[in-house]
Amino acid sequence: MNRLNSMFNQKKNNLLSVYFTAGYPDLNATVDVAEALEKAGVDFLEIGFPYSDPVADGPTIQNSSQQALDNGMTLNVLFEQLAELRKRVSIPVLLMGYANPMVQYGVERFCAKAAEVGVDGVIVPDLPMYEYETLYKECFAKHGLSNIFLVTPQTAEDRIRKIDGLSNSFIYLLSSASITGGSLTLSDVTETYFKRIKDMELTNPVVIGFGISNKAAFDKATAYANGAIVGSAFVKFQAEEGYLERIPEFVKSIRN
Amino acid sequence: MKYTVNEQGYYGDFGGAYIPEMLYPNVEELRQQYQNIITDESFKAEFESLLKDYVGRPSPLYHARRLSEKYGANIFLKREDLNHTGSHKINNAIGQILLAQRLGKKRIIAETGAGQHGVATATVCALMGIECVVYMGEIDMERQAPNVARMKMLGAKVVPATSGSKTLKDATNEAMRDWINNPVDTHYIIGSVVGPYPYPEMVARFQSIISLEAKKQLLEHTGSELPQYVLACVGGGSNAMGMFYHFLEDEQVKLIAIEAAGKGVNSGHSAATSVLGKEGILHGSRTILMQTEDGQVVEPYSISAGLDYPGIGPQHAHLHKIKRAEYVNITDDEALQAGLLLSQLEGIIPAIESAHAFAQLEKMKFEKTDNVVVCLSGRGDKDLSTYIKHFGF
Ligand SMILES: Cc1ncc(COP(=O)(O)O)c(C=O)c1O
Numbered sequence: 001m002n003r004l005n006s007m008f009n010q011k012k013n014n015l016l017s018v019y020f021t022a023g024y025p026d027l028n029a030t031v032d033v034a035e036a037l038e039k040a041g042v043d044f045l046e047i048g049f050p051y052s053d054p055v056a057d058g059p060t061i062q063n064s065s066q067q068a069l070d071n072g073m074t075l076n077v078l079f080e081q082l083a084e085l086r087k088r089v090s091i092p093v094l095l096m097g098y099a100n101p102m103v104q105y106g107v108e109r110f111c112a113k114a115a116e117v118g119v120d121g122v123i124v125p126d127l128p129m130y131e132y133e134t135l136y137k138e139c140f141a142k143h144g145l146s147n148i149f150l151v152t153p154q155t156a157e158d159r160i161r162k163i164d165g166l167s168n169s170f171i172y173l174l175s176s177a178s179i180t181g182g183s184l185t186l187s188d189v190t191e192t193y194f195k196r197i198k199d200m201e202l203t204n205p206v207v208i209g210f211g212i213s214n215k216a217a218f219d220k221a222t223a224y225a226n227g228a229i230v231g232s233a234f235v236k237f238q239a240e241e242g243y244l245e246r247i248p249e250f251v252k253s254i255r256n
Numbered sequence: 257m258k259y260t261v262n263e264q265g266y267y268g269d270f271g272g273a274y275i276p277e278m279l280y281p282n283v284e285e286l287r288q289q290y291q292n293i294i295t296d297e298s299f300k301a302e303f304e305s306l307l308k309d310y311v312g313r314p315s316p317l318y319h320a321r322r323l324s325e326k327y328g329a330n331i332f333l334k335r336e337d338l339n340h341t342g343s344h345k346i347n348n349a350i351g352q353i354l355l356a357q358r359l360g361k362k363r364i365i366a367e368t369g370a371g372q373h374g375v376a377t378a379t380v381c382a383l384m385g386i387e388c389v390v391y392m393g394e395i396d397m398e399r400q401a402p403n404v405a406r407m408k409m410l411g412a413k414v415v416p417a418t419s420g421s422k423t424l425k426d427a428t429n430e431a432m433r434d435w436i437n438n439p440v441d442t443h444y445i446i447g448s449v450v451g452p453y454p455y456p457e458m459v460a461r462f463q464s465i466i467s468l469e470a471k472k473q474l475l476e477h478t479g480s481e482l483p484q485y486v487l488a489c490v491g492g493g494s495n496a497m498g499m500f501y502h503f504l505e506d507e508q509v510k511l512i513a514i515e516a517a518g519k520g521v522n523s524g525h526s527a528a529t530s531v532l533g534k535e536g537i538l539h540g541s542r543t544i545l546m547q548t549e550d551g552q553v554v555e556p557y558s559i560s561a562g563l564d565y566p567g568i569g570p571q572h573a574h575l576h577k578i579k580r581a582e583y584v585n586i587t588d589d590e591a592l593q594a595g596l597l598l599s600q601l602e603g604i605i606p607a608i609e610s611a612h613a614f615a616q617l618e619k620m621k622f623e624k625t626d627n628v629v630v631c632l633s634g635r636g637d638k639d640l641s642t643y644i645k646h647f648g649f
Contacts, residue, residue: 052420052552053538055432056276062419074550099274100537104551126537130264142438150277154439159280177278177439 002144004169007044008226009206010172015207015227016218018234019046019096021064022081023073025238027184034089036244040251041183042091046123046229049078049097056125058181060232079113085154086118094148096123098157107136109242111143121146121169121241133166146170152177153193158198173197173225175212181232184211186220218254230254259504259571259580265453266576270544270570273452274537276510278436280295282444283540285359293358294351294461306350307465310383311340314349315466317473317629319474322601329484329622332477333542333604333632341376343607344463344495345447345635347377353384356443363387363442365565367431369396369424369491370562370609372634373402373447378412388412391430393423396561403527403638421555424491424565428539448492449569452540456497456569463498465495470629471502478627485620487512488631489612490583491527491562493569495633500581511581514612516558520587527556530576530583538567544576559642560608562634590615592646595636607634608642 007015018037019235022030032043050065050073057065082093095114102110102124114122122145132147140147143199146169150161154177163171173194175184184190198208208221209229237243237250265271265287273283282455293299307313316335324331336344356364364381366388368374374390381388394416396405407414417426427471428450435444449456449463471481486503488496490513503509518526519633526532533544536551545567546554558564568576575581586594595611606614610633622628636643 053425055429055539056278058433066419069290069552076550098537100547100553103536103546104534104549126274126540128273128275131272131274152278152281152439154281155277156281174278178437179278179433182437234536248441 002146004044004120004146007092008170011043012205012226014222014255015043016251017044017207017227017229018042018048019048019229019231020234020238021048021050021061021068021219022078023050023068023071024064024235025067027073027077030073030078031088032244034085036247037251038089038091040248042251043227044092044094046094046096046231049075049095049101051098051101054098056179058179058232060181060235064235074175075101075110079117082117082119092117092120094121094123095119099127101123103124108139111139113146114141115145119145123148123172125150129166148172150174151197157200160197160202164202164204167204170207170226171202173206173208174210175208175221176210178210180210182211183213184217186216186218194221198224215254259575260455261457267571267574269535270573271456271544272451273540274542275452275540276436278439279432279452282435282439283452289359290355290454290458293355298359299354300412301436302354303351307347311346311350312338313465314469314473315339317470317477319477320602323598324602325615327622328624329429329616329626329628330478331617331626332474332483332629334466335632336466336495336631337606337610337632337635339606341372341379342637343376344466344498345373345376346379347465348447348459348462348494349445349499352381352443352445353386356386356445357384359443359569361441361443363389363438364445365389365431365434365442366445366447367391367424367427368447369393369427370560370563370607371396371400371407371638372562372607374412374414375403375406375462377445377447378407378410381412382410389434390414391417391427391434393417393421393427394423395422395596396427399642400561400638413474423561425553425556432539432623433536439559448494449497449571450492450539450541456541456571459494460497460501460571464501466498466631467500468496468586470499474627474629482506482509483627483629485510485512485626485628487514487613487616487628489514489563489609489633490568490572491565491609492567493572497569497580499570499629499631511575512582513583514616515583515585516560516563516612517585518557518559519584520580525557527558527564527566529566531585533567541570543567543570546574560591560612562607562609584616586612586615589592590618592643594618595643596647604632605636606632607636608639612635
């Protein structure tokens with residue numbers, strides 16, 4: 001059982017995950033940021049491997065990705081950093097990135113390497129279900145990696161059931177139909193949507209992401225799901241002076 | 257039918273729909289509905305009538321006498337430059353706006369490189385009274401300024417894409433992001449045979465009118481539907497796909513696709529995807545694209561904004577791989593010279609995109625009896641400032 005499953009077995013509520021881009025703001029920031037987030041109490045990490053054309057991302061993550069690439073981040077560099085990271089960090093780690101870098105690296109090689117350096121799951125927003133099932137599922141399973149699927153307000157119920165059947169750690173629920181970097185609207189529509197998913201009683205835990213930028217949004221999301229993921233708000237915070245020392249403060253501002 | 261798409265949206269190894277879940281409902285809606293819609297009699301009647309009375313189709317197949325003399329073959333120009341709005345892009349825009357209406361969409365978005373697709377989209381939106389937003393790379397807005405003004409005059413909002421190379425690829429990214437943010441009421445009119453399935457297939461079908469007409473016209477001119485050669489330039493590849501479509505199964509017809517070499521294939525400033533690219537995923541499909549070893553998209557370069565794209569449509573990737581079509585490339589300078597030549601031999605100033613196809617004629621050896629069709633995909637008005645700068649008129 002990988003770290004993700006153990007975590008969900010032990011803890012069912014109020015899980016907090018933070019997304020950051022590997023190699024941002026400095027090439028070698030990855031491990032320090034991960035360690036600081038773990039120390040500050042974050043439950044699991046989502047580490048972005050940067051891509052030149054991230055269509056599902058807003059300006060904040062676009063910019064951090066471009067900066068990371070300019071800093072020299074590549075998958076090879078990232079895997080070296082992750083091997084180092086695992087000596088200092090024990091919480092679950094997810095990699096998030098786009099299909100093309102993974103495909104160029106070689107999906108089999110990518111999975112083997114990710115598992116070797118202690119990655120627990122992968123989120124590839126532009127990897128379609130059909131291709132995952134027919135080409136990659138076996139490879140993910142062989143290496144004990146979870147593939148995380150996204151669900152949006154527009155995802156039809158039968159598709160959500162299918163995603164639930166294909167998932168083996170958690171489902172990533174988007175707070176709205178949008179790219180990253182928006183902010184959660186605490187409207188009736190959002191609440192009805194969260195409740196609709198909760199009432200489906202899915203077999204996998206549900207974690208809500210996109211637009212979780214403050215305590216109010218975190219509280220709202222975790223009232224309906226097992227946890228929530230903060231992304232752009234953290235990446236924005238990383239642009240501030242002395243952000244590394246102030247990570248505990250940031251985490252407290254989201255969940256205390 | 258080995259050149260057509262299979263049920264999963266693949267042409268051989270290429271195609272598919274590599275899209276984030278946020279776009280799945282939109283793309284799935286299209287996939288389920290477009291076949292029925294575009295084969296419906298009322299759709300076909302409206303499409304055909306608009307192509308005839310609004311666009312001005314059929315576009316002529318013109319026997320270019322002086323060009324033929326120069327190259328020693330019978331050269332025919334498929335005059336897409338004479339379409340309303342000045343290029344082939346309007347064929348697809350008309351098809352997609354009629355589709356969008358039938359899907360009940362209230363807002364249209366598009367990407368554009370040279371601005372021809374943006375103008376075509378702004379035009380059909382004005383025609384139908386639908387809101388229109390066009391994404392265009394900041395660099396392209398400068399080099400194709402007349403088209404930016406045209407779009408605005410037609411009532412469209414033009415939004416600069418400021419990321420990456422600030423050209424067509426980045427405009428496409430921005431349009432996709434807009435679509436993710438507006439999934440219910442918006443239709444994305446993609447301007448070339450790229451994107452997730454069913455776009456490549458749908459755009460190719462709307463553009464296939466080009467070769468459908470050309471066959472009939474060739475029969476009248478030459479007594480045979482089939483020429484020896486068919487030439488077209490390739491950015492994403494929509495005019496080429498339209499020009500090739502009805503010749504694909506006629507194996508004896510040689511299909512030649514012309515990419516932009518920019519300052520030279522090995523100069524580091526090029527858009528010759530079939531030479532410089534590798535298999536990968538771009539803008540929702542598995543295709544050939546220019547990329548680093550690490551799978552990052554390489555910024556392309558061409559003097560022509562419409563060809564300045566790091567990929568080609570998946571069907572082109574397939575035709576390239578199985579060698580049904582030959583993919584060659586032409587530099588900026590060669591294209592500009594060919595544009596000048598066509599202007600002075602035939603009195604036709606071509607778009608710089610189309611000029612790439614004409615430059616290929618210089619490199620070919622013909623028999624006197626060869627019939628050659630070149631797709632003149634657009635007119636050169638939008639490129640005058642580039643021509644002027646180069647030739648110092
Ligand atoms: C006149 C003209 N030809 C060709 C192209 C290239 O597009 P495609 O390869 O899709 O035909 C463009 C694109 O803007 C264009 O304006």
